[in-house]
Amino acid sequence: MIYLDHHATTPCDARVLEVMRPFFTEKFGNAASKQHAFGWAANDAVEQARRQVAALIGAGSKDVIFTSGATEANNLAIKGAAKARQGERDHLVTVGTEHQAVLDPMKRLEREGWRLTVLPVDRLGRIELAALEQAITPRTALVSVMAANNEIGVLQPIKAAAALTHAQGAWFHTDAVQAVGKVPFDVEALDVDFASLTAHKVYGPKGVGALYVRRNKRGVTLAAQLDGGGHERGLRSGTLNVPGIVGFGQAAEIARGELTEEAGRTLALRDRLLNALEATTDGMTVNGALDARLPGNLNVSFEGIDGAALLVGLDDIAVSSGAACTAAEPSHVLVALGLSKDRALASLRFGIGRTTTAEEVEYAAAKVADVVTRLRALSPV
Numbered sequence: 001m002i003y004l005d006h007h008a009t010t011p012c013d014a015r016v017l018e019v020m021r022p023f024f025t026e027k028f029g030n031a032a033s034k035q036h037a038f039g040w041a042a043n044d045a046v047e048q049a050r051r052q053v054a055a056l057i058g059a060g061s062k063d064v065i066f067t068s069g070a071t072e073a074n075n076l077a078i079k080g081a082a083k084a085r086q087g088e089r090d091h092l093v094t095v096g097t098e099h100q101a102v103l104d105p106m107k108r109l110e111r112e113g114w115r116l117t118v119l120p121v122d123r124l125g126r127i128e129l130a131a132l133e134q135a136i137t138p139r140t141a142l143v144s145v146m147a148a149n150n151e152i153g154v155l156q157p158i159k160a161a162a163a164l165t166h167a168q169g170a171w172f173h174t175d176a177v178q179a180v181g182k183v184p185f186d187v188e189a190l191d192v193d194f195a196s197l198t199a200h201k202v203y204g205p206k207g208v209g210a211l212y213v214r215r216n217k218r219g220v221t222l223a224a225q226l227d228g229g230g231h232e233r234g235l236r237s238g239t240l241n242v243p244g245i246v247g248f249g250q251a252a253e254i255a256r257g258e259l260t261e262e263a264g265r266t267l268a269l270r271d272r273l274l275n276a277l278e279a280t281t282d283g284m285t286v287n288g289a290l291d292a293r294l295p296g297n298l299n300v301s302f303e304g305i306d307g308a309a310l311l312v313g314l315d316d317i318a319v320s321s322g323a324a325c326t327a328a329e330p331s332h333v334l335v336a337l338g339l340s341k342d343r344a345l346a347s348l349r350f351g352i353g354r355t356t357t358a359e360e361v362e363y364a365a366a367k368v369a370d371v372v373t374r375l376r377a378l379s380p381v
């Protein structure tokens with residue numbers, strides 16, 4: 001099997017697994033145990049990881065709150081910010097192409113009485129800043145716009161969106177899961193208030209993530225969503241996943257060191273894949289802007305093809321037709337770009353990653369061309 005689904009998850013890098021291992025066994029201490037050396041060692045390792053994760057996004061380490069992943073980080077940012085501003089403001093803004101882990105907390109808040117604006121995107125998947133500016137009012141508590149889309153890889157204008165948000169006294173959250181480690185992402189340069197990250201999309205372990213929470217500016221704060229021992233500045237109680245956090249730190253350090261080289265290599269492979277597909281397959285279109293996009297992402301759709309049959313035919317290539325979580329339905333992201341249901345279903349998302357080779361990309365392109373040709377011969381449309 002060839003793995004071309006790095007937006008769904010990435011393998012844990014061997015260098016990451018190696019540094020995690022002792023924290024399951026001899027260094028098993030609870031990072032909150034303040035009275036003995038087992039706890040101190042765990043706490044030191046967590047604080048080192050916090051510095052490593054913070055360095056990847058240009059943050060101070062005190063601004064990084066560890067969570068169980070980005071779903072939790074998004075929920076904490078959105079529900080926590082809304083709760084913190086309840087009574088003062090009553091409106092939220094997000095975008096139709098966000099991950100479900102942003103859209104669903106937003107919709108829950110809407111059911112609880114918040115007003116919600118879900119902005120459309122253009123045919124290339126980008127928000128329109130004029131529409132965003134119009135949507136934000138002095139009643140807006142929080143605006144959430146993802147940095148990079150997990151299906152079409154499209155990058156949003158985060159710095160400009162954050163500036164428009166702050167002009168109305170609202171706070172700005174970004175789901176930065178797909179951007180971090182793949183393209184430069186700096187919380188100071190972008191001036192975001194909250195950013196969600198997860199280790200397993202950057203060659204770290206599953207089940208650990210972080211929320212960047214700005215301090216000492218604009219009064220930014222959060223209402224905790226988990227109460228208990230008061231860990232993580234009181235924002236996220238619960239015994240820390242020390243091995244996972246250590247792995248996240250190592251993954252962040254590797255990503256920071258290799259970002260430029262890796263982005264260049266994955267972009268070259270992405271272009272190679274696109275060129276090979278274009279040379280062999282008619283009736284194919286690229287979904288989403290190609291110029292403002294994650295280097296390792298390609299999302300294409302095919303005319304006159306049954307999407308389910310296409311995936312069945314690609315039996316030795318791990319790709320997906322949409323996000324991992326919602327596979328049988330047409331992708332809400334592609335529908336938001338204006339694709340029909342059938343066309344959205346006849347789409348493939350390729351995610352090129354750290355270990356992808358030119359041979360794999362060439363093989364995948366040839367296989368797709370072969371399956372598309374065969375399916376069209378079976379049922380000419």
Ligand SMILES: *Cc1c(COP(=O)(O)O)cnc(C)c1O
Nearest residue numbers: 069070071099101150175177198
């Ligand atoms: C994977 C992903 C998430 C969810 O992250 P988990 O750590 O798996 O909960 C959220 N947002 C985006 C954009 C993602 O790609």
